[in-house]
Amino acid sequence: MAVLEVVGAQVRIGDKQILHGADLSVDPGRLVAVVGPNGAGKSTLARAAAGLQRLSGGSVRWNGEDLGRIRARRLAMMRAYIPQRPRVPEGIVVREAVLIGRSPHLRPLERLGLGDRRAAEQAMERAGVLAFADRELVTLSGGELQRVQIAIGLAQEAPVLMADEPTSALDLGATSAMATLLRGLADDGLAVVLVVHDLALAAAVADEVVVISEGRSVACGPPAEVLVPAMLEEVWHVAAELETDGLGRTALHVRWLDAMAARSGVDG
Numbered sequence: 001m002a003v004l005e006v007v008g009a010q011v012r013i014g015d016k017q018i019l020h021g022a023d024l025s026v027d028p029g030r031l032v033a034v035v036g037p038n039g040a041g042k043s044t045l046a047r048a049a050a051g052l053q054r055l056s057g058g059s060v061r062w063n064g065e066d067l068g069r070i071r072a073r074r075l076a077m078m079r080a081y082i083p084q085r086p087r088v089p090e091g092i093v094v095r096e097a098v099l100i101g102r103s104p105h106l107r108p109l110e111r112l113g114l115g116d117r118r119a120a121e122q123a124m125e126r127a128g129v130l131a132f133a134d135r136e137l138v139t140l141s142g143g144e145l146q147r148v149q150i151a152i153g154l155a156q157e158a159p160v161l162m163a164d165e166p167t168s169a170l171d172l173g174a175t176s177a178m179a180t181l182l183r184g185l186a187d188d189g190l191a192v193v194l195v196v197h198d199l200a201l202a203a204a205v206a207d208e209v210v211v212i213s214e215g216r217s218v219a220c221g222p223p224a225e226v227l228v229p230a231m232l233e234e235v236w237h238v239a240a241e242l243e244t245d246g247l248g249r250t251a252l253h254v255r256w257l258d259a260m261a262a263r264s265g266v267d268g
Helices: 042-049 072-076 094-100 114-127 142-155 172-187 199-205 229-236 256-264
Strands: 004-013 016-026 031-035 057-062 079-082 160-164 191-195 208-213 216-221 240-244 250-254
Touching: 004 042, 016 031, 016 042, 016 057, 016 191, 016 208, 031 042, 031 172, 031 199, 042 160, 042 191, 072 079, 079 142, 094 114, 094 142, 114 142, 142 160, 142 172, 160 172, 172 191, 172 199, 199 240, 199 250, 208 229, 216 229, 229 240
Parallel strands: 016 216, 031 191, 031 208, 079 160, 160 191
Antiparallel strands: 004 016, 004 057, 208 216, 240 250
């Protein structure tokens, strides 16, 4: 059974309908990448699935249970959500930040115990942040900070990790390291939901991709079957082709000048 199933999700914020009917399903040990153009509703779908954005229609079920029946503390033990732009408070070191991930496991007024500290250490080790565990968050690079966010999520010991654009501000090396980490977590049995712009990255790490366009899910399946030239043309309005070589290497070949010409009205 899917650990997360979203069916026909609709979200309205103010007078704007963001999602018109989006679906998402994730099984344990699978990495699902949610892709689509800017403004398509990818992050809104992830936030709605995580219980951070109210639905105006459709349903979200965690382990078969309706989201509306799950209290916040229990939901935090079922999924860890990594925001796109996390707050970076001053005066907080990495170790302290990761220990915050243990909050769902504590009763009111209960103090952190040895088991909590051990879980945080294991999370930091898995995310590769132990080497700078005593540094303040404000001193970290973008790649280091994103790894800390993953460590906080892992400290929750939730079976589902949801990451919203964790590579958006990273350089090539940090992006590769993040991709390896997320893929490894899925291989270890976690269900991973990755919201990402980079289609070549999605194709390299994901078991499935969900394409969101204008607030709707328009395709779902293995990357090689979904991210075909016709889909790239229909959704992203570019002439492009995704190439994979079976060794984990991917490349997106885009006719950049054709796209520029089409947008400017120049006949190419």
